[in-house]
Amino acid sequence: xxxxxxxxxxxxxxxxxxxxxxxxxxxxxxxxxxxxxxxxxxxxxxxxxxxxxxxxxxxxxxxxxxxxxxxxxxxxxxxxxxxxxxxxxxxxxxxxxxxxxxxxxxxxxxxxxxxx
Numbered sequence: 258x259x260x261x262x263x264x265x266x267x268x269x270x271x272x273x274x275x276x277x278x279x280x281x282x283x284x285x286x287x288x289x290x291x292x293x294x295x296x297x298x299x300x301x302x303x304x305x306x307x308x309x310x311x312x313x314x315x316x317x318x319x320x321x322x323x324x325x326x327x328x329x330x331x332x333x334x335x336x337x338x339x340x341x342x343x344x345x346x347x348x349x350x351x352x353x354x355x356x357x358x359x360x361x362x363x364x365x366x367x368x369x370x371x372x373x
Contacts, residue, residue, distance in 0.1 A: 278361075279356065279361045280305060280308045280356045280361065280363045281304065281305045281306075282302060285300070285303070285350075285367055286299075286300065286303070287369040289367035289368065292370050293369060294372055295371070296342060297340055298340060299339055299340060300313070300337060300340055301335055304335070304354065305334070306334060306356060307334050307356075307358070308333070308336065308357060309336075309354060309355045309357060310327075310330070310336040310353075310354055311326075311354055311362070312326065312351070313338055313351070313353075314351040314352075315350055316348065317344075317346050317347065322341060322343070322348075323341065332357035343371055344371070345371050345372060346370070347369075348368060348369055348370070349368045350367050350369070351365075351366045352365055352366070
């Protein structure tokens, strides 16, 4: 009796597990840790599946730099945002996406530098 209950519980957990994994970041433009001679005009994230960009925060010199995220944009494997003019300096990007397939949230950070 107990064995059948354990087997039933194990089967329920396996069958209720999500069919998809988390979205995985494949690349960024600019690339993580890039040293750029000129400031980028856009920032793109490349994923292994379609995602909705939920949050993108750009920080430079200890200050947040306003970036517009279109939360109504259709899901894409390569969401991108337009960047304001950026002076020379080091920038940190924090992002969060939601998988279009299963709703999982994936987050990450990376940095790039605009050279003087």
